Amino acid sequence: MTFDIVIRNGTIVTASDVFTADIGITGETIDTIGHGLTGHHVVDATGLLVMPxxxxxxxxxxxxxxxxxxxxxxxxxxxxxxxxxxxxxxxxxxxxxxxxxxxxxxxxxxxxxxxxxxxxxxxxxxxxxxxxxxxxxxxxxxxxxxxxxxxxxxxxxxxxxxxxxxxxxxxxxxxxxxxxxxxxxxxxxxxxxxxxxxxxxxxxxxxxxxxxxxxxxxxxxxxxxxxxxxxxxxxxxxxxxxxxxxxxxxxxxxxxxxxxxxxxxxxxxxxxxxxxxxxxxxxxxxxxxxxxxxxxxxxxxxxxxxxxxxxxxxxxxxxxxxxxxxxxxxxxxxxxxxxxxxxxxxxxxxxxxxxxxxxxxxxxxxxxxxxxxxxxxxYGLYPRKGTIAPGSDADLVLWDRTQQVRITNDLFQSRIDYTPFEGRLVTGWPAMVLARGRIAVENGQVLRKPTMGRFLKARSGPQD
Missing domain, CATH: 3.20.20.140 (Metal-dependent hydrolases)
Known part of the structure; x- marks a missing residue:
């Protein structure tokens, strides 16, 4: 099977496990987690953490x-x-x-x-x-x-x-x-x-x-x-x-x-x-x-x-x-x-x-x-959100745990004129972000447009 997107060779991190595998995405959702997956678009995540x-x-x-x-x-x-x-x-x-x-x-x-x-x-x-x-x-x-x-x-x-x-x-x-x-x-x-x-x-x-x-x-x-x-x-x-x-x-x-x-x-x-x-x-x-x-x-x-x-x-x-x-x-x-x-x-x-x-x-x-x-x-959004599993939305952050960034307010597109963390040096930063199966951030650029988000109707009560 050929998936729309494959995230290959990343270190997948969930709330319970850390392991290396590929993620196959079809449409907006995670279809398969495995090895040797093929896709129309392949993202090499070698050396990166792949997290929800x-x-x-x-x-x-x-x-x-x-x-x-x-x-x-x-x-x-x-x-x-x-x-x-x-x-x-x-x-x-x-x-x-x-x-x-x-x-x-x-x-x-x-x-x-x-x-x-x-x-x-x-x-x-x-x-x-x-x-x-x-x-x-x-x-x-x-x-x-x-x-x-x-x-x-x-x-x-x-x-x-x-x-x-x-x-x-x-x-x-x-x-x-x-x-x-x-x-x-x-x-x-x-x-x-x-x-x-x-x-x-x-x-x-x-x-x-x-x-x-x-x-x-x-x-x-x-x-x-x-x-x-x-x-x-x-x-x-x-x-x-x-x-x-x-x-x-x-x-x-x-x-x-x-x-x-x-x-x-x-x-x-x-x-x-x-x-x-x-x-x-x-x-x-x-x-x-x-x-x-x-x-x-x-x-x-x-x-x-x-x-x-x-x-x-x-x-x-x-x-x-x-x-x-x-x-x-x-x-x-x-x-x-x-x-x-x-x-x-x-x-x-x-x-x-x-x-x-x-x-x-x-x-x-x-x-x-x-x-x-x-x-x-x-907030009643799980398992659609918050995990990496077949059937969950393909919301993923590919995290470079070695990248050093000095935080400045101009890194973000906020209307607020300051950040309380101005000048703070951090190690660990998103290399790529996917939202519902589409690349949303790449090379520090926001690719996802306004109006592309959806209201999530929560299920009453916490979900296990």
Whole structure:
């Protein structure tokens, strides 16, 4: 049999195995894995790792905010950045701003997504718990294939009370949807911000000291307790430090249905970056904030043992400049007025590979599990996505583990005007990327056009 494309002699890496073989692709899917395969187009992958295309399960792309602004990276630019970094699927967020019901906003977001170069699934943010949202909206978007719900325990425009969170958990359980949670204590953070400002602490580093680990730990414990009460499945987003991971491990030990993710910036940057001169520290403001070097060092064991099962970018790019950027209130604005978030779609896989695999903190199979297989399972996309197997979509990244690249923002096609990893030297970079059986990136050039991505209707609940 002659296949459309054969990836020959690559070292195939899945979440469980490392072996050398050929991959035969017919149309958009993997047809056969074997030896001596023939194809109309043959790609020699000798010396390269062949892994499932990355799945970034936490991306804010072209997302509308309550103040009327829209995240700067649109689907065309963000999906280009993703491809250049080896990611072939994203799971992003539909808003729930005042004045429009949740179904309308879900539909509007799907229309925005039609301009994506890569396949995408959608989380739905929930910011209010009126009857229309709980009784009609959530069941309807579940029917339409939403990947899950997201709630916040902080931020003025987003946070839910415990009672509201319980109503969302009940509705999610009835519809078979995972609830992902941003865990920080809203009232305590407001108290800390007021105290910092009263003391004249306005610098970027005050963002970290006003949101200490104990406030993330407390909110995580509370979220898991409420999920335990309802007996429903939740995911803790962007775990920043070991003491939060330890709470999650304890909850899992007593049977709570909880999973967790972290992000490359918590594994490679520290709160010292917030102390950079002038307005530079603003680039590193995100929530939860960056933690200490000791916290960073302590996170890796939780990735190896699966307590933290996913590494996502939490791509939430605000440029430094511009009317919606971090300097929107001026370069002398206090830390509480600076938008939270950093770009990371293009850098996620390379930074994790360099910081984790090259330093032997995680193995190759761990890398694939964290960046592709586990998010596919978590969001109901597996085995179509997240693995290399007959019948799976031919989303593949051919990875040169020896290539050294110094990260600069101009490597990507992002609309964001900076990367927090500017100047960082990494070893390991995509040599080629395929998306649904077609070469999407070659020689550093994006070949896949906007509108070629598809909405992925997720199956309810995690898939094994």
């Amino acid at each position: 295309g990355g799945i970034d399960g936490h991306c804010h792309i072209e997302q509308e905010e309550a103040d009327g602004t829209v995240h700067e990276d649109d689907f065309a630019s963000a999906s280009a950045s993703a491809l250049l970094g080896g990611t072939t699927t994203v799971v992003c967020f539909a808003s729930h701003v005042p004045g429009r019901n949740i179904v309308t906003q879900f539909e509007d977001y799907l229309r925005r997504g039609q301009n994506s170069r890569i396949d995408f699934a959608v989380h739905q943010i929930v910011t209010r718990t009126d009857a229309d949202t709980i009784e009609k909206g959530i069941p309807e978007i579940a029917r339409r294939g939403v990947a899950g719900l997201k709630v916040f325990m902080t931020y003025d425009d987003f946070h839910l009370t415990d009672g509201q969170f319980l109503r969302v958990l009940d509705a999610a359980k009835a519809s078979g949807l995972v609830v992902s949670v941003h865990c920080e204590n809203y009232d305590a953070i407001r108290h800390m911000i007021e105290a910092h400002l009263a003391a004249g602490r306005t610098d970027a580093h005050a963002h970290a000291t006003s949101r200490p680990p104990c406030l993330e730990r407390e909110a995580t414990y509370r979220a898991m307790t409420l999920a335990e009460l309802v007996d429903h499945d939740i995911q803790i987003f962007h775990v920043s430090c070991p003491e939060v991971a330890e709470e999650i491990a304890r909850a899992r030990h007593r049977g709570v249905k909880v999973s967790a993710e972290t992000c490359p910036h918590y594994l490679s940057l520290t709160e010292a970056d917030l102390k950079r001169n002038g307005f530079e520290g603003a680039k590193y403001i995100c929530s939860p904030p960056l933690r200490t070097q000791a916290d960073q060092d302590g996170m890796w064991s939780y990735l190896r043992d699966g307590v933290i099962g996913i590494v996502s970018s939490d791509h939430c790019g605000y440029s430094l400049e511009g009317t919606s950027g971090k300097a929107r209130h001026g370069r002398d604005a206090d830390f509480s007025l600076i938008p939270n978030g950093m770009p990371g779609l293009g850098t996620r896989m390379a930074v994790l590979f360099d910081a984790g695999v090259n330093s032997q903190k995680i193995g190759l199979t761990d890398f694939v599990r964290l960046t592709a297989t586990a998010p596919a399972q978590r």
